[in-house]
Amino acid sequence: MSSTVMSEKSKSENLVEGTTTISLIKGDGIGPEISNSVIRILEAAGAGLQFAEIEAGEKVYLSGKTSGIPDNAWETLRKYPILLKGPITTPRGSGYKSLNVTIRKTLGLYANLRPARTYDPFVKTKHPGTDMVIVRENEEDTYAGIEHRQTREVTQCLKIITQPGTEKIVRYAFEFAKSNGRKKITCMVKDNIMKITDGLFNEVFKEIAKEYPEIETESMIIDIGAALLANKPQRFDVVLAPNLYGDILSDIAAEVTGSVGMCGSSNIGDSIAMFEAVHGSAPDIAGKDIANPTALIKAAVMMLVHIGKAEIANKVRNAVLRALEDGYRTADIYTGEPNTHKVGTIAFTDAIIERLGKNPEVLEVRNFSKPGKVVLKPVTNLDTKELVGVDIFLDQYENRDPEMIGKRLEKLADRILKLKMITNRGVKVYPEGQPETFLTDHWRCRFVAIQGSSITHNQILALLNKLITDGLDVIKTENLYEFNGKPGYSLGQGE
Amino acid sequence: MSSTVMSEKSKSENLVEGTTTISLIKGDGIGPEISNSVIRILEAAGAGLQFAEIEAGEKVYLSGKTSGIPDNAWETLRKYPILLKGPITTPRGSGYKSLNVTIRKTLGLYANLRPARTYDPFVKTKHPGTDMVIVRENEEDTYAGIEHRQTREVTQCLKIITQPGTEKIVRYAFEFAKSNGRKKITCMVKDNIMKITDGLFNEVFKEIAKEYPEIETESMIIDIGAALLANKPQRFDVVLAPNLYGDILSDIAAEVTGSVGMCGSSNIGDSIAMFEAVHGSAPDIAGKDIANPTALIKAAVMMLVHIGKAEIANKVRNAVLRALEDGYRTADIYTGEPNTHKVGTIAFTDAIIERLGKNPEVLEVRNFSKPGKVVLKPVTNLDTKELVGVDIFLDQYENRDPEMIGKRLEKLADRILKLKMITNRGVKVYPEGQPETFLTDHWRCRFVAIQGSSITHNQILALLNKLITDGLDVIKTENLYEFNGKPGYSLGQGE
Numbered sequence: 001m002s003s004t005v006m007s008e009k010s011k012s013e014n015l016v017e018g019t020t021t022i023s024l025i026k027g028d029g030i031g032p033e034i035s036n037s038v039i040r041i042l043e044a045a046g047a048g049l050q051f052a053e054i055e056a057g058e059k060v061y062l063s064g065k066t067s068g069i070p071d072n073a074w075e076t077l078r079k080y081p082i083l084l085k086g087p088i089t090t091p092r093g094s095g096y097k098s099l100n101v102t103i104r105k106t107l108g109l110y111a112n113l114r115p116a117r118t119y120d121p122f123v124k125t126k127h128p129g130t131d132m133v134i135v136r137e138n139e140e141d142t143y144a145g146i147e148h149r150q151t152r153e154v155t156q157c158l159k160i161i162t163q164p165g166t167e168k169i170v171r172y173a174f175e176f177a178k179s180n181g182r183k184k185i186t187c188m189v190k191d192n193i194m195k196i197t198d199g200l201f202n203e204v205f206k207e208i209a210k211e212y213p214e215i216e217t218e219s220m221i222i223d224i225g226a227a228l229l230a231n232k233p234q235r236f237d238v239v240l241a242p243n244l245y246g247d248i249l250s251d252i253a254a255e256v257t258g259s260v261g262m263c264g265s266s267n268i269g270d271s272i273a274m275f276e277a278v279h280g281s282a283p284d285i286a287g288k289d290i291a292n293p294t295a296l297i298k299a300a301v302m303m304l305v306h307i308g309k310a311e312i313a314n315k316v317r318n319a320v321l322r323a324l325e326d327g328y329r330t331a332d333i334y335t336g337e338p339n340t341h342k343v344g345t346i347a348f349t350d351a352i353i354e355r356l357g358k359n360p361e362v363l364e365v366r367n368f369s370k371p372g373k374v375v376l377k378p379v380t381n382l383d384t385k386e387l388v389g390v391d392i393f394l395d396q397y398e399n400r401d402p403e404m405i406g407k408r409l410e411k412l413a414d415r416i417l418k419l420k421m422i423t424n425r426g427v428k429v430y431p432e433g434q435p436e437t438f439l440t441d442h443w444r445c446r447f448v449a450i451q452g453s454s455i456t457h458n459q460i461l462a463l464l465n466k467l468i469t470d471g472l473d474v475i476k477t478e479n480l481y482e483f484n485g486k487p488g489y490s491l492g493q494g495e
Numbered sequence: 496m497s498s499t500v501m502s503e504k505s506k507s508e509n510l511v512e513g514t515t516t517i518s519l520i521k522g523d524g525i526g527p528e529i530s531n532s533v534i535r536i537l538e539a540a541g542a543g544l545q546f547a548e549i550e551a552g553e554k555v556y557l558s559g560k561t562s563g564i565p566d567n568a569w570e571t572l573r574k575y576p577i578l579l580k581g582p583i584t585t586p587r588g589s590g591y592k593s594l595n596v597t598i599r600k601t602l603g604l605y606a607n608l609r610p611a612r613t614y615d616p617f618v619k620t621k622h623p624g625t626d627m628v629i630v631r632e633n634e635e636d637t638y639a640g641i642e643h644r645q646t647r648e649v650t651q652c653l654k655i656i657t658q659p660g661t662e663k664i665v666r667y668a669f670e671f672a673k674s675n676g677r678k679k680i681t682c683m684v685k686d687n688i689m690k691i692t693d694g695l696f697n698e699v700f701k702e703i704a705k706e707y708p709e710i711e712t713e714s715m716i717i718d719i720g721a722a723l724l725a726n727k728p729q730r731f732d733v734v735l736a737p738n739l740y741g742d743i744l745s746d747i748a749a750e751v752t753g754s755v756g757m758c759g760s761s762n763i764g765d766s767i768a769m770f771e772a773v774h775g776s777a778p779d780i781a782g783k784d785i786a787n788p789t790a791l792i793k794a795a796v797m798m799l800v801h802i803g804k805a806e807i808a809n810k811v812r813n814a815v816l817r818a819l820e821d822g823y824r825t826a827d828i829y830t831g832e833p834n835t836h837k838v839g840t841i842a843f844t845d846a847i848i849e850r851l852g853k854n855p856e857v858l859e860v861r862n863f864s865k866p867g868k869v870v871l872k873p874v875t876n877l878d879t880k881e882l883v884g885v886d887i888f889l890d891q892y893e894n895r896d897p898e899m900i901g902k903r904l905e906k907l908a909d910r911i912l913k914l915k916m917i918t919n920r921g922v923k924v925y926p927e928g929q930p931e932t933f934l935t936d937h938w939r940c941r942f943v944a945i946q947g948s949s950i951t952h953n954q955i956l957a958l959l960n961k962l963i964t965d966g967l968d969v970i971k972t973e974n975l976y977e978f979n980g981k982p983g984y985s986l987g988q989g990e
Contacts, residue, residue, distance in 0.1 A: 074929075098687070105922050108931040126621060126726075139933070142637075142654055144921030146939065147691035148886075148973050149983035152876040153659055157692040159637055159652040160920055162935045190739070192593070196642035197652040223742045227750035230725035231621075244685070247718045248743060255722035269931060381647040381892070391643075397876070425655055426639030427600050434569075436603040436764060438634070440657045444641065457963040461956060468952040478643050478971045488644035 024051040027086025029281025030291035037293035037349040057088040068099040081272040087281035109267035112136040116253035136246025137169040150475040151395040154442035161197040175371035184216040188225040264298030275303040289344035292330035321360035389448035389480035395473040406430035417447040423492040519546040522581025524776030525786035532788035532844040563594040576767040582776035604762035607631040611748035631741025632664040645970040646890040649937035656692040670866035679711040683720040759793030770798040784839035787825035816855035884943035884975035892936040901925035912942040
């Protein structure tokens with residue numbers, strides 16, 4: 001076994017011998033220590049793995065590469081598409097991009113899995129009996145990174161939710177639940193406010209749920225759901241959420257179960273997958289043989305399941321549980337209780353290795369297995385789509401008078417498109433606005449086809465041309481469509 | 496005192512006599528009971544209030560008014576701009592709009608305050624010693640309600656963060672902290688991902704913080720912040736957040752402190768303010784003399800402070816605390832501990848009234864006072880704004896080949912605007928995309944001015960015209976601007 005990049009020759013040999021080669025980023029801070037702990041355990045367990053190490057993280061950032069990962073790493077990752085990754089230190093200062101976001105986005109890792117379980121009574125927790133998995137969509141939502149400032153006062157970020165992106169994560173969640181004996185999936189969205197985007201996410205969830213009648217399902221509003229998860233995490237089994245909510249829920253779950261140092265995480269794509277600890281690189285305790293390697297071991301267990309070595313995964317997991325039962329504690333989880341002893345990273349690793357083949361006697365065991373493959377339903381979407389209007393956004397900094405702007409636009413409108421309303425931050429200000437409405441320099445002007453007929457792109461261009469010729473500062477447009485005769489846009493507050 | 500709408504005569508008389516008239520929505524379910532409890536306490540405390548009752552909620556919804564509030568209510572609210580509001584039942588089924596959202600948006604109630612404190616050792620809690628206030632921006636963010644579906648697969652919601660909207664809520668938070676002896680404000684955003692929108696929010700926070708050197712400040716990433724708030728709420732004093740995060744944080748705080756039935760809330764605008772309980776209408780226990788009126792009493796206490804009756808507010812608050820100390824418990828907080836007795840809504844109210852003038856002996860008292868007026872800095876924003884390009888979004892459902900689309904667009908581009916890149920869900924797919932990137936039918940095509948010069952609206956129209964004439968389905972545009980020479984737009988992942 002080698003933790004350095006192998007020569008082409010050795011790679012081929014290993015492939016012939018049936019061992020699997022794993023891409024490895026040891027990481028910064030405590031990363032190398034806990035990576036070495038994991039490598040020792042995997043070797044002792046007979047996992048039959050080899051490692052192709054990739055240099056990434058702090059050193060690469062500081063060498064001037066803002067992504068934190070060298071260009072040639074992508075080749076390695078595509079050759080050995082399973083990545084085990086230690087924690088990374090992103091240097092302070094602007095311009096450095098998150099290595100995690102880069103890897104997720106570049107390689108299309110659409111699913112983020114974050115198990116959170118407690119080890120009571122052996123590791124102290126406020127919430128005994130918690131055993132849940134958060135399945136987070138990993139590519140869409142406000143994290144797609146599409147932001148614009150188009151007036152002096154107003155900035156905007158696009159929240160993107162797509163049908164196929166949602167279908168992928170929803171199917172993954174159901175396949176995961178089915179393969180791993182999970183009974184229930186809770187979907188968390190805010191579809192009472194975001195009826196189109198979060199509404200789509202929840203609709204796809206409910207639709208696909210019908211294919212898995214054996215899994216119980218429920219939908220919850222995110223604020224209520226987050227509060228319940230914070231206070232009664234025991235009630236949850238699998239929790240499914242879009243990117244931003246999932247990000248928040250994952251951290252809450254790890255924190256309230258007291259298991260930040262004990263949580264692994266996986267990021268799954270169609271062909272590539274990444275496994276990592278959820279904690280940071282903790283540079284203050286690096287190199288001191290203090291760090292708890294459990295989180296990265298858990299990540300490695302998830303990885304073993306993913307590559308079809310569930311038996312080895314269960315063996316490693318059982319040994320970790322048994323070591324906890326036998327009183328071994330790293331400093332972060334040592335509380336001085338009877339029959340426990342504080343040990344360093346290496347001794348903790350030794351204790352686990354000694355217990356390979358033994359089972360826990362108290363802690364509940366859940367055997368892991370790999371989810372079925374996610375296959376999107378082959379659809380030819382036959383929805384009709386009809387252009388029925390356009391929202392034209394104006395920047396008007398001086399003279400913030402909705403009546404004046406409204407009258408001016410009405411004069412400019414033609415026999416094809418008429419002004420329906422103007423909103424400011426989503427609140428209708430014309431016609432018949434309210435005097436209390438606070439006005440920014442950002443005006444959304446909705447034009448719709450007269451008599452509800454459909455219009456053409458050229459008719460929108462003609463209108464834009466009139467507005468621009470009149471000296472108006474058009475900053476953006478959003479076309480209005482009907483799909484199968486139903487509006488694909490929200491009404492203004494007060495419309 | 497009257498809880499029905501008064502005649503014009505009595506209104507005038509009362510104004511002459513120096514009493515204040517409050518608009519009142521008693522609400523549905525337990526609303527009338529707890530409203531009556533509050534009215535009795537306020538009268539006994541000598542608050543000098545009269546009430547103009549507004550019929551709103553379930554009955555109004557079911558009469559066919561989708562807003563849940565009759566049109567003439569707005570007149571009452573403008574005449575008596577302080578509203579005390581019980582919980583509302585929104586009927587099941589689509590089409591009914593949230594009354595809260597309608598009132599907040601129509602009247603410009605930009606600040607939502609949610610105090611969360613514990614009453615240990617008298618009311619059981621997992622987190623003794625918590626005493627925080629969440630200040631939530633109430634009008635912007637993804638809650639502005641601007642959503643569009645423009646392709647078969649992709650939906651979008653605009654997240655809007657504005658400079659003046661942020662300045663208002665930030666100044667309110669600092670004025671509140673200053674007037675109420677609060678020491679620290681924690682601002683929670685996700686500005687490592689949403690650098691322009693959440694970045695603006697945090698920048699405004701840091702800028703205004705300089706005017707309040709006596710208040711300690713910190714900024715926190717929302718996922719970490721929400722997790723800490725869920726697990727160690729004691730560490731927080733004032734928490735400030737944009738709308739969505741604030742919504743989630745408010746529910747977490749109420750839930751983990753075990754005080755959902757004990758939390759009041761205020762919604763503050765420039766001239767109008769609304770005070771309410773945070774809990775729902777609980778129709779299952781309505782009319783049974785079981786409900787805990789504390790949350791609405793707390794809301795009334797906040798209201799008294801707001802209208803300049805801090806002394807009465809403190810008197811009521813102290814009586815509530817003393818009643819808790821003396822063992823009075825409604826069913827929701829009764830745990831059978833020694834020296835406590837379970838009482839109904841009316842008896843609990845009686846116990847509070849009997850204690851008006853008495854102080855608590857154990858529970859900590861915090862005297863409330865009204866924050867100073869929020870005055871936006873008069874600015875003439877002199878930032879230069881220069882049009883440097885445009886993001887044109889296309890719907891292309893068939894033939895999802897980035898190379899083909901890229902080459903076609905390059906041919907259509909002219910000597911003014913050149914194609915910089917194409918992204919799909921924010922990930923660059925042209926030029927030099929990655930083979931793993933999942934492709935939807937939604938393509939963002941960035942065109943920028945050649946040689947970094949600025950362009951005109953007409954040049955964008957000319958380009959749009961070429962694309963449309965070539966048969967491309969343009970669904971939206973976002974202009975690209977530089978402000979003071981710096982890009983007002985995010986780069987694509989991989990750009």
